């Protein structure tokens with residue numbers, strides 16, 4: 001099975017964990033998310049792909065999270081331009 005590692009990055013409190021939880025667990029996040037990695041299986045072109053999603057939350061875990069990444073999702077808050085700097 002093909003595998004993909006996707007790392008979600010961006011400033012604090014801009015909705016990263018909410019996005020990851022909605023995509024991976026199909027639930028609306030309430031409170032703080034402490035889980036850092038999620039595994040889901042998705043189908044694309046009749047091929048199953050195991051997607052590991054890393055939800056980063058601070059500088060400490062980032063070097064580990066970045067290692068071997070296939071894709072990054074850069075998140076920012078559309079209502080706060082400073083969250084993109």
Ligand SMILES: Nc1nc2c(ncn2[C@@H]2O[C@H](COP(=O)(O)OP(=O)(O)O)[C@@H](O)[C@H]2O)c(=O)[nH]1
Nearest residue numbers: 011012013014015016017018019029031032033
């Ligand atoms: N208005 C609004 N608030 C959101 C949205 N996504 C997340 N939040 C809220 O923003 C806060 C931070 O969300 P969280 O996912 O923990 O952000 P993270 O620190 O980037 O992981 C929480 O209070 C969420 O309920 C959104 O799309 N719109």
Ligand SMILES: [Mg+2]
Nearest residue numbers: 016017033057
């Ligand atoms: Mg978070």
